Amino acid sequence: MSPPDQPPASTPVYDSPATGLVPASDRDRPINLGFEAYHPVRPIPGKVRGENLLWHSLLHAGLLDAWDDALHAIQRRLGRDRTIWGVFLDLDSGALAWELRVLARGSAPDIVDTLRETLAPWLELAPGVAATPESAVVGLRFDAQTMSRGRVDAVELHERATESRETAVFRVSAEARELVSRDLVLEPKRHIDEVLPAIKRSEVVNFAADKRLLGRVLIPELFACQRLHISKRRGRDALCFSGVNVEQLAFTYKRFEYPKPMLAFLTEHQAELEHLLYDVSVEYREREGRIVYPTTGFWGSL
């Protein structure tokens, strides 16, 4: 099946100077974690698509061969810039993990079914699970073992009641449905009067006991972003700084000591990736009066 929003032949696609990277095109409509499309912030010529960071992370983990076809199948089926990918680093084990998020579109066929069908040649996806009518977004997490297991048991359904600014994320399998996160999206600067109390309403960090802790979670280098996703999860909170530039992404890599080859790749291609905005997520909790970061990650569009 031909991809629905693949650029037509006449669309200029600029050659990437770096061989093997997916070049950017004038037809790209990158999206952020809230599935809002934005205009690239620099001229396109000479730039590459953000998905190159995803492919490189898989290459680094030795998983590119395993996932290449499956992920491209999703990209072809749903169209470019319709899916969001995330790459996560477990700061204790150093292991990488990934997530795909897809926006459910009104009357379109059930998105879980679509994903299931697309991935069928490679793995079985959440048998028996269907998206609910409130499902705004479907998330699919995978790690180094997923392909060899040949199966993903659960998907994450992001549900939002009409008029609510809060999204509840449920992890849903055939057997269980559990709440895994409550997310609130605000503008960090304009809505600061709501942002600060929302961050401080925490079961995992006692911000009242030590005013310094806020500076360790609301990371000043990432504060200049477009949206802040404030998440409450089991045993940890998270902030996602949405709409940061490539310099801030590079800061994140360094700050959280991402694998050296990943940093080297980003550094080498930073100028070719500067037209895009990224989303950086940081999970945190308090341990003995200090902030620890179980995982951090970043997002782009596929």
Next chain:
Amino acid sequence: MESYKGRFEPTRFEDLTVTVDFHCHSACRFCIVQEGMNYFKGVPWELYTAAVDDNRASQRYRRVTFTGGEVTLESRLFDYVNYARESGSFEHIRLQTNGRLLANMEFAKKLVDSGIDEYFVSLHGHDAKTQDYISQREGSFDEAIAGLENLVSLGVCVMTNTVLTTLNQPHLADIVETVRRFAPTRMEWWNYLPMEDYTDERELLSPMDKLAPSLREALARARGYGIETAVKYVPRCLLGDDAASQDNTQPDVVIVEEFYDIYPKFACAYEAKCEYAESCLGLHHPYITKYGWEEQLLTPYPRTTEWDEPEYGLWVGSDRPGQADAVATDQPRWTALIDGVAERHGAQLSEVILQRRACVYRFEIGAGGRVDILLSARTQEHALARSASFNLHYRNLRGDLGDEAIREGLTALVKDVVNTVIERDPGGMRLDQRKGMVGPEAFRPRPKSKGPKAGVKSLRVLNAK
């Protein structure tokens, strides 16, 4: 998202600062030269003379300031000063110094005779014990005081500069008492900026709940003695009755471009709420990481205008203290390029934002219509149009674009501005006189890194405390 909030860049284009070299005979514990700038050499003679020659024609800078390191140690200082004086293009020649060599009256007189009429003398302690501890040189306090005495007896303009750290925080008002007898024209208070010691392992960063009261007392004391003050890098809302003394403007510094990359950046949680967000930098990132956002301590001044993400950087404001936040529409050279256009369209030129990388004209038209026309250095990169000196772009188109009248009004305005700039641009106009002036030859080789960058590595250390 692109935000220049807190990016440290020159904003005061009337002053030119020249770094002659970076040697020093003191070793101040907070010294940013020691931390980061040791790797930069001074400005090569040819580039310096080119800048002065340029000023002879453009009369762009009113003052030239020589700095280092300790510039009085430089054998070629008098060559630099003589060249500036003979150019006749500067109203003032200033020296930034630790004042120690000025204890020698003969030398002080030679400096004055060479044409240096303003002396910006560093004094970081109120007494010998504190100052000598900070400078790590015994006798440095006595020398600086003797230097100040000599300057006063020679009748030149004297100013002082104090870097605010934990080492002198309890004694700021005492410093005022120490220098009041010299009747300085101005006392400047610069909060310490860590350059490469992100985690403040040297423990020099003073928490605001201690620093601010101490500084307020010093400022009040100076005011009582009729001494003008200027404060840099301390939140305006913490300065009490002397809030207007906050002055974060910076002169043009002839130095390598990378100089600005190692400066810490700033942020304030209340940026979108505060009237002074455009001129007040807030707190720097290393401070926030160490002490938090100080959201209980900072008090935003309610805004009277809508806040926008400051994507263009600090305005080039006036260089008078307290006027740094003045709306910068008074840029005759730049407004001349588009004079009269707004009127032709019933629009209004609301701001001219001039900084090193861009000149932005902000126009307002009709109900809620707005557009920025941006001039950046002429390159072959994609642009809406090109004039003799610039690439032209438009940005931040606002207003109900579904309304045909508004859309057509904005379109006509943009076209007219672009065509007028193209018509009037004489060519050779430059946003940044220095850019490209100092190249790789101005670097000393850095020692090989022994591991991950200190800041990054020690953030982990900081979190483990």
